[in-house]
Amino acid sequence: MVRTLLVRGMLVGLVVGLVAFAWAYFVGEPPVKAAIAVEEAAAAKAGAMDEGAPEVSRDLQSTLGLLTGILIFSTAIGGFVGLIFAMIYGRIGALQARATALVIAAVGFTTVVLVPFTKYPANPPAVGSGDTIGERTGWFFVLIVIAIVAAVAAGRLIRDLYARWGVGNAVAAGLLLFAVLIGVAHLALPAENEVRTGFPPQVLWDFRLANLGTQAIIWSLLAFGFGHAAERALAGKPLLGRRAAAGASAPTT
Amino acid sequence: MSTQTAIEPAAERRESGVPIPVASPRELLPYWIFAGLVLMLAIYFVGAEEGATSVFSGSAIHELVHDARHLLGFPCH
Ligand SMILES: [Zn+2]
Numbered sequence: 001m002v003r004t005l006l007v008r009g010m011l012v013g014l015v016v017g018l019v020a021f022a023w024a025y026f027v028g029e030p031p032v033k034a035a036i037a038v039e040e041a042a043a044a045k046a047g048a049m050d051e052g053a054p055e056v057s058r059d060l061q062s063t064l065g066l067l068t069g070i071l072i073f074s075t076a077i078g079g080f081v082g083l084i085f086a087m088i089y090g091r092i093g094a095l096q097a098r099a100t101a102l103v104i105a106a107v108g109f110t111t112v113v114l115v116p117f118t119k120y121p122a123n124p125p126a127v128g129s130g131d132t133i134g135e136r137t138g139w140f141f142v143l144i145v146i147a148i149v150a151a152v153a154a155g156r157l158i159r160d161l162y163a164r165w166g167v168g169n170a171v172a173a174g175l176l177l178f179a180v181l182i183g184v185a186h187l188a189l190p191a192e193n194e195v196r197t198g199f200p201p202q203v204l205w206d207f208r209l210a211n212l213g214t215q216a217i218i219w220s221l222l223a224f225g226f227g228h229a230a231e232r233a234l235a236g237k238p239l240l241g242r243r244a245a246a247g248a249s250a251p252t253t
Numbered sequence: 254m255s256t257q258t259a260i261e262p263a264a265e266r267r268e269s270g271v272p273i274p275v276a277s278p279r280e281l282l283p284y285w286i287f288a289g290l291v292l293m294l295a296i297y298f299v300g301a302e303e304g305a306t307s308v309f310s311g312s313a314i315h316e317l318v319h320d321a322r323h324l325l326g327f328p329c330h
Contacts, residue, residue, distance in 0.1 A: 028320075065318055069321020128329055137328045
């Protein structure tokens with residue numbers, strides 16, 4: 001069953017990635033191109049030398065490259081959702097398969113996307129400095145790890161309180177703990193602001209919305225798609241099709 | 254359905270409609286170690302390879318998935 005959930009998570013992630021790619025291509029690429037144009041105009045004005053053709057052409061980066069990257073990411077996230085589902089299903093109260101998938105995706109989107117976005121928001125190409133990229137990447141992942149630890153702590157608090165306080169109060173206490181921990185992390189981690197004066201704010205805004213949209217598509221469609229796939233797995237049904245699997249009585253573990 | 258979930262009073266839980274865990278932590282561990290590692294590598298490949306750190310030489314990989322890295326929100330150039 002664990003393997004089935006893992007494989008289905010990855011398959012749903014792969015399909016979801018196609019939708020996310022469509023969004024990223026049509027909504028995300030225009031501000032990416034605009035940002036690169038700003039960079040090139042600035043370089044030309046400064047009389048800088050042309051860096052020469054990139055190893056991978058821009059046309060390839062914005063189509064096949066974009067598709068490849070998003071599919072790999074989305075498939076991997078789907079796999080993690082499947083593994084986490086196998087770990088917590090049946091262990092968080094009476095939550096059924098679809099509700100469990102929804103909780104995983106909501107917590108995942110919050111910890112992996114929203115929390116880092118509030119401190120280190122996505123930037124279009126040409127905004128960041130090459131000298132600080134290692135540092136920025138490091139703090140970005142540190143904040144994701146902190147957010148995951150904070151979410152686990154909040155989950156444990158909810159579990160410990162809920163018998164005495166009821167679900168509503170326990171969840172409220174858990175959310176408060178999460179907010180406090182993230183607030184402390186915000187204050188403790190260094191600020192990174194790479195956007196230089198004069199960069200068109202509309203391009204930045206469009207790009208950041210496109211980034212949030214891409215991630216929102218991945219996590220929300222995973223919540224519903226994987227919830228459906230996991231429910232069918234638990235009922236011994238194949239991923240697609242109406243009939244029950246012939247080997248439903250002996251599912252893979 | 255679930256093979257080895259005798260840790261909980263399974264029959265009782267089934268009757269009350271409370272879902273039964275699909276695997277014990279011990280059964281889950283190898284999946285987390287192997288699949289978790291491969292999945293982390295995949296995310297690293299898109300999110301950080303040759304941006305901040307590099308396993309493969311050259312910059313073709315970095316450049317190929319470059320737009321995805323930006324639009325997924327990873328720090329880049
Ligand atoms: Zn970049």
